[in-house]
Amino acid sequence: MKLTDYRTLGHSGLRVxxxxxxxxxxxxxxxxxxxxxASGAMLDCYLGAGGNFIDTANIYTKGHSEAxxxxxxxxxGGRDRAVLATKFCGSLYRGDPNAGGAGRKAVQxxxxxxxxxxxxxxxxxYWMHFDDPHTPIEETMRVLDDLVRAGxxxxxxxxxxxxxxxxxGQLEARFRGWSPFVALQIEYSLxxxxxxxxxxxxxxxxxxxxxxxxxxxxxxxxxxxxxDKQPQxxxxxxxxxxxxxxxxxxxxxxxxxxxxxELGTGVAQVALAWVLARGGVASPILGARTLAQLEGNLASxxxxxxxxxxxxxxxxxxxxPIFPHGFLANTRHVMQSGATINGxxxxxxxxxxxxxxxxx
Numbered sequence: 034m035k036l037t038d039y040r041t042l043g044h045s046g047l048r049v050x051x052x053x054x055x056x057x058x059x060x061x062x063x064x065x066x067x068x069x070x071a072s073g074a075m076l077d078c079y080l081g082a083g084g085n086f087i088d089t090a091n092i093y094t095k096g097h098s099e100a101x102x103x104x105x106x107x108x109x110g111g112r113d114r115a116v117l118a119t120k121f122c123g124s125l126y127r128g129d130p131n132a133g134g135a136g137r138k139a140v141q142x143x144x145x146x147x148x149x150x151x152x153x154x155x156x157x158x159y160w161m162h163f164d165d166p167h168t169p170i171e172e173t174m175r176v177l178d179d180l181v182r183a184g185x186x187x188x189x190x191x192x193x194x195x196x197x198x199x200x201x202g203q204l205e206a207r208f209r210g211w212s213p214f215v216a217l218q219i220e221y222s223l224x225x226x227x228x229x230x231x232x233x234x235x236x237x238x239x240x241x242x243x244x245x246x247x248x249x250x251x252x253x254x255x256x257x258x259x260x261d262k263q264p265q266x267x268x269x270x271x272x273x274x275x276x277x278x279x280x281x282x283x284x285x286x287x288x289x290x291x292x293x294x295e296l297g298t299g300v301a302q303v304a305l306a307w308v309l310a311r312g313g314v315a316s317p318i319l320g321a322r323t324l325a326q327l328e329g330n331l332a333s334x335x336x337x338x339x340x341x342x343x344x345x346x347x348x349x350x351x352x353x354p355i356f357p358h359g360f361l362a363n364t365r366h367v368m369q370s371g372a373t374i375n376g377x378x379x380x381x382x383x384x385x386x387x388x389x390x391x392x393x
Contacts, residue, residue, distance in 0.1 A: 034309075034334040037083035042315050043215035044240025047157070047188055049086040049116050051309065052331065053244055054079045055318040056087060059101045060094030067322055072101050074324045082331065086116045088218075088244070088318050090162060091147045092123035103152035118158035119147050120192065122165060135165035135173040144185060159186040160218060164194040170202045171209075178211035190244075192218035196231040203239050214241055216315070221245035223254060223285050223304055224277070226352040233313050242315030245308055249320070249330075253277055254304035256293070259286055288349035292342045298332075305333035307346050 039048040058065075059072040067075065079087075089098045099119060106112040121143040124133025131138045148154060159180065161173065180186040191199055191214045199217065206213040217236045219228050222245070236243050249255055260283050286300070293303045308317045321327035338346070354362065371381035386392045 034337075035083065036079070036085075036331070036334065039085070040315050041242075042158075042188070042244075043217075043236075043242030044213075045188055045215040045242075047116065047215065049242075049316050050084045051316055052084065052305075052334065053086040053088050053118075053316040053318045054084060054327075055246065055320045056089040056098045056102065057093045057320060058322045059089070060097035062094040062097045065322075066094060069101055069104075071323065073105055075321060075327050076102075076105055078324060078327055079331075080111065080115070085114060086118070086316055088118045090120035090123065090160070091143050091150075092120075092125060092162075096125060096146075096150055099147055099150035103150055107152045112153055116157045117151065117153070118160060118190070119151065119156055120160040120162035121147070122162035135161055135168045137172060137176040140173065140176045140180070144180060148185065155185055155187060157187045158190050158216065159188070160190040160192050160216075161194065162192050164198055170198060171205045174202050174206045174209075174211050178206070181212040188212075188216070189214050190216035190218060191241075192246075193220075196235040199232075199241075200235060200239060203241075214239075216244055217241040218244045218246055218318070220247050221308060221311070221314070221317075222248045222250045223289060223307055223346060223350045224250040224282050226350055227355075229352060230355055230358050233311075237313045243313045244315055245317045247320065248308040248317040249301055249304055250277065250282075253282065253286065254289060254300055256290065256300035259283065259290070285350045288346055292338070292346060295342070296336065296338075298336055299329065301329060302333040302336050303338070303346075305330060306336040306338050307343065309333065310338060310343065 034051060036050045036052060038051055040051055041047060042049050054075070058067050060066050061068055087102065089102060091099065093099070102117070106115065121140050122133055122135055126132035133139060144156070144159065147156065159177065165173070177186070177189050181189065189212055191202065199214070203213050205211070217232065219232050221228050221243070233243065252258070258278065289300045289303050293300045296303070305317060308314060319327060319330045321330055365377070366380045366382045369379035370385050371379060
């Protein structure tokens with residue numbers, strides 16, 4: 034696979050690369066991240082290889098991430114070829130209740146500020162960054178449709194929001210003739226698979242292309258950490274990484290290491306290849322901080338995991354069932370009672386009537 038093996042994003046005609054370049058690391062304004070020159074080098078690498086999908090947000094590095102992208106495309110060209118995505122909801126103004134969130138005033142102001150920093154007059158994909166519990170979803174969907182009709186936004190996406198709320202927004206849009214969401218951004222990796230309970234199936238049914246963030250779980254799935262490799266120092270990721278170093282996650286890391294060893298590749302490449310192969314996934318988001326990290330992540334496109342190794346990784350990382358999914362797994366025989374439907378088999382239900390005479 035190559036970056037130029039483009040995919041349509043969800044139920045839309047928007048073509049995107051199979052790996053998306055995330056730019057939360059562009060700028061060191063949060064005390065970590067890539068300086069402007071290093072950010073430009075990563076853009077050169079990604080775009081030079083044919084990649085076209087770039088993801089940012091209004092709040093990343095206090096707005097500097099957007100500004101870096103705006104300066105880059107203004108100086109070097111290529112803006113119209115890129116699929117440029119940014120997000121709203123996060124506030125850059127302390128104490129201002131309308132600076133963040135998904136209300137009409139906030140969304141319009143945030144987009145205008147993003148367009149200024151990006152030095153463009155439109156955004157290809159505009160994400161609702163996370164659920165806003167204080168704003169009716171119909172208000173958000175209406176203002177987003179207005180922005181699409183005004184030509185300031187091409188497509189809409191939603192991120193980090195409960196499945197029921199996504200469906201509510203999607204149905205409001207479809208019933209009212211407004212622009213629907215075409216993409217869903219969620220955390221998804223070998224370590225974080227709880228989205229498989231509801232969010233991923235919902236995305237498939239409602240035509241949303243999935244763009245997973247943190248497919249390497251904040252660095253846990255890079256080979257840097259293990260039972261004998263503990264996080265060092267006081268860096269940004271150390272507290273979060275330390276909380277995630279559980280027996281379950283060690284077992285997942287070890288399974289990925291074993292697969293990587295068999296294939297002669299790295300743990301990060303295995304973890305990314307696993308996400309790429311999951312049903313419904315359109316374009317995982319890479320969060321590299323250096324050019325070397327980006328080049329290593331892009332190498333995952335050359336890796337196709339054999340089904341036997343995929344099965345081993347699936348088994349090692351399977352999420353614990355939650356209600357009602359755990360309960361429903363035990364009801365197949367009650368509904369099918371020995372029949373095979375769509376290739377799904379079942380055992381007969383022992384409590385079902387065996388003869389006509391036993392039925393009331």
